[in-house]
Amino acid sequence: MTQDTTPAPAPRTNTLAGKSLPRWSPIGFAAVSIALAVGLGTVAGWQSKMQWGLLAALFFVVLTYTAASAVEGKRQAKDRVATSVMWVCFILAVVPLASLLWTTVGRGIKVLDGYFLTHSMAGVPGFEAGGGVYHALIGTVEQVGLATLFAAPIGLLTAVYLVEYGRGTLAKAVTFFVDVMTGIPSIVAGLFLLSIMLMFKLQPSGFMGALALAILMVPVVVRSTEEMLKLVPNELREASLALGVPKWRTILKVVLPTAIGGITTGVMLAIARIAGETAPIMLLVFGTQLINSNPFDGAQSSLPFYIWEQYRVGSDASYDRAWAAALVLIAFVMILNLVARGIARWKAPKTGR
Known part of the structure; x- marks a missing residue:
């Protein structure tokens, strides 16, 4: 009677239960990216905050891909990069809108009151205070x-x-x-x-x-x-x-x-x-x-x-x-x-x- 020498099949690994980054990792990557952008911008003498923001967005995408590739694999890293790019685009679209709204509220609230809403500019010189809308x-x-x-x-x-x-x-x-x-x-x-x-x-x-x-x-x-x-x-x-x-x-x-x-x-x-x-x-x-x-x-x-x-x-x-x-x-x-x-x-x- 011969003994079966066929090797047993290797156990199937569950790819869905692999390692993954913690849930707070995007916040950490964002904080590190902002710190790196501010430090590099200060050393380089950049005065524009727009440059700092774009540099922080670039650092955020690179850090996300690097960390996800090392921990979760390249396939999951590509998914995280796509998500990160979407978030970056969303923030780039919202920041100008929020800045415009903040400036309008900050400067418009000075004279916006009941008198302004219930009076016209009749008899009020344009260069003087008073009048309404x-x-x-x-x-x-x-x-x-x-x-x-x-x-x-x-x-x-x-x-x-x-x-x-x-x-x-x-x-x-x-x-x-x-x-x-x-x-x-x-x-x-x-x-x-x-x-x-x-x-x-x-x-x-x-x-x-x-x-x-x-x-x-x-x-x-x-x-x-x-x-x-x-x-x-x-x-x-x-x-x-x-x-x-x-x-x-x-x-x-x-x-x-x-x-x-x-x-x-x-x-x-x-x-x-x-x-x-x-x-x-x-x-x-x-x-x-x-x-x-x-x-x-x-x-x-x-x-x-x-x-x-x-x-x-x-x-x-x-x-x-x-x-x-x-x-x-x-x-x-x-x-x-x-x-x-x-x-x-x-x-x-x-x-x-």
């Missing part, structure tokens, strides 16, 4: 409101046509012109309406500025609404049509209610996009120091125009008013975005378990 705030609310009143229905109906009915040459032409309008500079929209004003001898008004803002707003509403309508499952449309419901009623009662949250968000984002436009207002509204609550008669002001106007004066008081108006404009846009998110969550279809 009330007239510009009214102008912005009215002009943006009129632009939304014009652009939202047109954009919504256009998107419904493209998604539900659009076929053939006309749909392609509409899509092409929407794409072209998306890239139109605001000054071009202002010049277009300015030529109409000169042809028909019309006077500057908030209404003309609202028309220019509506031109800029329509393609944004069309694109966002179109994408939201495409996300509605076709099964819902087919089920409604199978019950004998007409197509127009299916769109009105099934498709639009399902996508209303995303449509509202798109409209709010379009409003936020036009709220800071200055060029059309300069050409079509002209601006004024007085309170004009009638957008159809006479010049009006707006927050972007007010900021430019106060910055142009060049005094310390005007600079403070410009920063305060910028803070009001940022708050206005942020409130719109929060409202949009709230409506989107409120109107979102409820999912069952």
Whole structure:
């Protein structure tokens, strides 16, 4: 009887249970990278903190890859490097935004109070302290409101046509012109309406500025609404049509209610996009120091125009008013975005378990 001399198979190693870096390692790598960047920047005599930040980001990626390769292997190291690069890009994008917001709040809070929000610049010399932003705030609310009143229905109906009915040459032409309008500079929209004003001898008004803002707003509403309508499952449309419901009623009662949250968000984002436009207002509204609550008669002001106007004066008081108006404009846009998110969550279809 011969003895079996075949070697036993080696035990299979569990690669998922290998060594791994501790959870706090990214924080440690970040601290070491910042220390190295600051030390090297100080020795080299670099004064720019941007250089220190970029050098720290480079050190962070290199340290992460080196340590992960030594402990976890090259495959896991590549994954960690990709994650580290994503974090670095995120921080590089957030830092300028946070710096801008910090500067605006720090400089705008000096004169931002109830008096500033409830008074205009009537009778106040631009180089002296005092005055407020009330007239510009009214102008912005009215002009943006009129632009939304014009652009939202047109954009919504256009998107419904493209998604539900659009076929053939006309749909392609509409899509092409929407794409072209998306890239139109605001000054071009202002010049277009300015030529109409000169042809028909019309006077500057908030209404003309609202028309220019509506031109800029329509393609944004069309694109966002179109994408939201495409996300509605076709099964819902087919089920409604199978019950004998007409197509127009299916769109009105099934498709639009399902996508209303995303449509509202798109409209709010379009409003936020036009709220800071200055060029059309300069050409079509002209601006004024007085309170004009009638957008159809006479010049009006707006927050972007007010900021430019106060910055142009060049005094310390005007600079403070410009920063305060910028803070009001940022708050206005942020409130719109929060409202949009709230409506989107409120109107979102409820999912069952």
